[in-house]
Amino acid sequence: MPKLAAKILITVLIGGFLGATLVRFAPGFGVDEEELDSRLSAGSIQALQATRATEPNLFVFYFRYVKRLLHGDLGTSRTLQRPVLQLVAERLPETLKSVALGLALGWSAGFLLAVAIVMSRAWYLDLLGSLLVGILLCLPAAVLALLFVLAQAPSRLLLGLVVFPKIFRYSRNLLARSSALPHVLTARAKGLGNTRVFAWHILPTAAPQLLALFGVTVSVAFTAAIPMEALCDIPGIGQLAWKAALGRDLALLVNLTMIVTLVTLVANSASDLVGKTFRVSEA
Amino acid sequence: MKWARAAAIVFLLAVSAMCLLANVIAPASYAHQFRDDPNASPSRQHLLGTDDLGRDRFARLLYGTRVSLLLAPAAALLTSLLAAFIGGTAGFVGGWVERCVMAGTDLFLSLPWLFLLITVRALLPLNVSPMVSVLITFAMLGCLGWAGAARIICADARALAQSDFILRARASGSDGFRLLWRHLMPNLKPVLYAQFWISVPVFILTEANLGILGLGVAEPLPSWGSLLRELESFSTTSAQVWQLVPLILFIFVVSSFHLVLTKEELQV
Numbered sequence: 001m002p003k004l005a006a007k008i009l010i011t012v013l014i015g016g017f018l019g020a021t022l023v024r025f026a027p028g029f030g031v032d033e034e035e036l037d038s039r040l041s042a043g044s045i046q047a048l049q050a051t052r053a054t055e056p057n058l059f060v061f062y063f064r065y066v067k068r069l070l071h072g073d074l075g076t077s078r079t080l081q082r083p084v085l086q087l088v089a090e091r092l093p094e095t096l097k098s099v100a101l102g103l104a105l106g107w108s109a110g111f112l113l114a115v116a117i118v119m120s121r122a123w124y125l126d127l128l129g130s131l132l133v134g135i136l137l138c139l140p141a142a143v144l145a146l147l148f149v150l151a152q153a154p155s156r157l158l159l160g161l162v163v164f165p166k167i168f169r170y171s172r173n174l175l176a177r178s179s180a181l182p183h184v185l186t187a188r189a190k191g192l193g194n195t196r197v198f199a200w201h202i203l204p205t206a207a208p209q210l211l212a213l214f215g216v217t218v219s220v221a222f223t224a225a226i227p228m229e230a231l232c233d234i235p236g237i238g239q240l241a242w243k244a245a246l247g248r249d250l251a252l253l254v255n256l257t258m259i260v261t262l263v264t265l266v267a268n269s270a271s272d273l274v275g276k277t278f279r280v281s282e283a
Numbered sequence: 284m285k286w287a288r289a290a291a292i293v294f295l296l297a298v299s300a301m302c303l304l305a306n307v308i309a310p311a312s313y314a315h316q317f318r319d320d321p322n323a324s325p326s327r328q329h330l331l332g333t334d335d336l337g338r339d340r341f342a343r344l345l346y347g348t349r350v351s352l353l354l355a356p357a358a359a360l361l362t363s364l365l366a367a368f369i370g371g372t373a374g375f376v377g378g379w380v381e382r383c384v385m386a387g388t389d390l391f392l393s394l395p396w397l398f399l400l401i402t403v404r405a406l407l408p409l410n411v412s413p414m415v416s417v418l419i420t421f422a423m424l425g426c427l428g429w430a431g432a433a434r435i436i437c438a439d440a441r442a443l444a445q446s447d448f449i450l451r452a453r454a455s456g457s458d459g460f461r462l463l464w465r466h467l468m469p470n471l472k473p474v475l476y477a478q479f480w481i482s483v484p485v486f487i488l489t490e491a492n493l494g495i496l497g498l499g500v501a502e503p504l505p506s507w508g509s510l511l512r513e514l515e516s517f518s519t520t521s522a523q524v525w526q527l528v529p530l531i532l533f534i535f536v537v538s539s540f541h542l543v544l545t546k547e548e549l550q551v
């Protein structure tokens with residue numbers, strides 16, 4: 001456990017350093033729309049640039065950033081003129097609510113459909129599921145969000161639709177492979193019922209890999225939260241990131257990316273840990 | 284499913300040919316505004332009508348599709364080359380190089396894809412032309428999409444580096460770059476091929492997401508993102524069904540890319 005926590009911390013610190021490097025040396029660093037205003041004289045533009053001048057040394061720049069971070073200061077959003085921490089605290093619960101609901105919906109629908117197809121071996125169900133998943137995989141999350149707005153459907157369900165095809169495809173393949181294993185065939189030949197075969201022989205074989213998928217789906221759901229919140233007007237961190245990108249608020253964007261990376265890493269590590277524990281107890 | 288694959292390839296070729304001949308087929312340039320005819324319904328002159336600025340929707344669809352169909356494969360090629368170089372070298376060299384590269388890959392994979400993209404997009408200078416913005420958008424996709432493919436290629440390269448034919452090549456005096464270039468890389472071709480075809484629809488979808496959010500290709504140059512963004516003005520009460528044509532074409536093109544790979548190739 002401490003090793004895992006150290007790994008996450010190091011990853012986030014390196015990620016933060018790379019983020020800071022990216023921001024510091026980006027061609028658009030310290031530039032905004034005001035500088036393109038033709039009414040401003042060269043002197044005014046220089047004065048504007050001077051107000052945004054920061055530490056030229058990257059390491060000092062990053063050291064100061066981490067020092068501030070350790071004191072719980074993530075900086076101030078340039079566009080919204082409010083502390084980043086305050087903005088995140090306000091908006092993160094909204095996104096977490098959407099992500100949790102989306103994951104619950106996507107996992108239950110995808111997994112149940114996969115189980116129904118593998119256990120019933122009904123070709124028409126398989127065809128229906130594959131067609132549905134095929135169409136959903138071809139639709140960007142932003143288009144789904146637009147369609148939800150047009151249909152006035154509850155927008156929080158959208159993340160479920162984004163996660164569903166991934167869960168369905170992976171679970172169906174995994175369960176189909178597990179159900180073709182020799183010990184499962186033997187169990188069937190001995191006359192065990194469908195439910196018992198599934199619960200005792202198929203699910204335990206597929207469970208560790210299914211658990212590993214959980215971390216990936218958390219990342220997918222957070223990513224899809226940007227178009228969902230931006231287009232459906234949900235005040236979460238996805239919408240905040242979108243507004244920050246449009247306003248070139250780099251401090252806010254990098255902090256948001258770091259926070260989402262941290263959440264993703266924790267989810268990935270947790271699912272890996274549960275998967276490993278499961279394998280050990282199975283052995 | 285051989286017939287589905289063949290149909291997908293024929294469809295993609297037909298769409299690509301139409302887009303390449305956009306200059307001949309389209310009634311006007313994608314930016315030309317028919318000022319007397321904004322929001323026009325489909326007619327003989329404007330097959331899909333015009334948008335609110337009077338631009339021909341059919342022309343914009345052809346040019347927009349051309350942008351995505353030319354640049355998404357280019358970005359996928361860039362991704363595949365980066366993945367081949369990074370993953371192939373790490374798997375071939377092994378040891379601490381492989382561990383470092385894989386740690387970097389893990390870090391890259393942990394970063395939320397769209398968050399990273401919009402951050403990088405926001406870092407670019409403000410005064411870029413539409414053509415530069417489209418090139419930057421797809422170059423960015425190509426440069427950021429290598430991590431997943433590099434992991435797979437690294438695992439394959441590691442397995443190949445320990446295979447008999449590589450041992451024989453080493454024994455006959457081949458080493459270093461020659462071994463990597465002449466013996467290892469040709470054997471990684473099937474994996475690279477599969478990764479290329481998997482990346483193309485992913486990049487098309489991502490560009491569409493960025494475009495709809497207003498962070499993709501700059502106007503007036505059309506792309507699927509900006510074309511699909513017009514769905515915002517689609518009204519369910521006075522439905523103009525022709526506005527859905529870009530969405531339908533988009534679904535067909537992306538699903539065709541999904542069908543190009545066979546099951547065996549996907550499992551490589």
